[in-house]
Structure formats: C-alpha cells, structure tokens
Amino acid sequence: MQCEMCGADSKGPLKRVRIEGAELSVCSNCARYGTEVQGAVKSPAAPAGRQTGFTQAQAPQARRSRDLFDQLGGDLVEDYADRIKTARLKLGLSQKDLALAMMEKELLIKKIEKGELIPEEAVRRKIEKELDIKLIEDSSLESLDIHQSRMTTTMGDVIKIKKVKR
Secondary structure (H helix, E strand, O other): OEOOOOOOEOOOOOEEEEEOOEEEEEOOOHHHHOEEOOOOOOOOOOOOOOOOOOOOOOOOOOOOOOOHHHHOOOEEOOOHHHHHHHHHHHOOOOHHHHHHHHOOOHHHHHHHHHOOOOOOHHHHHHHHHHHOOOOEEOHHHHHHHHHHHOOOOOHHHHHHHHHHHO
16 A cells, blocks of 8 residues: 555555544554544555545545646746836825735735745636736747747757747
C-alpha cells in the first residue's frame, strides 16, 4: 500500500490521519502532520474507484482552478503595485478613499500597493475603473514582435507559441 501524502510504499500498516480537513491513509512519517482518526484503513483490495482523500460529506462539488493566473485574460504587469500607487496619488486619493470608492477594505489596498498581494480579477477591475489604468498587458502582441525579429526558432519561442494558442 502507498502513502496518500508522500507516495512511498509502506512497510507497515498505514494510519488514518486528518490533515487540513481531509482524511488520508499515510505512513508513520507523514502521520505527524495531522491528527489520527479512529477507524480502519482501507485495504488494497478495496473497490478500484478513484480515492480523493475526502469523505462523502467533505467531497467538493466541483474542482476549480486555484491559480489566479489561469483566470486572467492576459498577464498582470510586473509593476502593478507602483502603477496603482502612482495613479492613486495623481488623483489625490488616500488609500482609505480608494478603498471606500471600491467598497473594499483599506488593508487590501495597502497590501496590493506593497506588492504583498496580487489582486483578484474583481478587485483588479475595480482598481482599473477607479484609477483609469490598465493592469493587464496583452502578451499576444509581444510574441508577434519577438517572432518577426528572430531568424531562428528557439525553445523559448516554442513554449511561448504553445502558451499563446491556449
């Protein structure tokens, strides 16, 4: 049997452990990362269904992408924090004023301006609307310029081409 956390083949019996809300069958090394749950560990002869580590009550309704960059239409500009702060100061707004106008918390604006937090799609749109700026760069135009200026294709070009066609 394999540990559901590290994937190692277990020499001894697996322990049933709850780690961050999910019940997993883990080896003794990984058991320290959670709290042991009373109950038997499923044997290898269990039905050949896909085990997710969730109990029926905890099973998620739908898997959704947790990566923010998968949800963006383009790439977030690298200097988004500086652009936001500059535009806010140009309009004479404080962080509190901007937060009130966007109906968001002031702490959120502070963290975004420090670069500690990447704004979610909805917040990014509110910021763009309130400050009249763009925080998304269109990478399709950049890739066209790169391909026209080079004579040979490199591995980086192939990776960009596949990324753009998605």
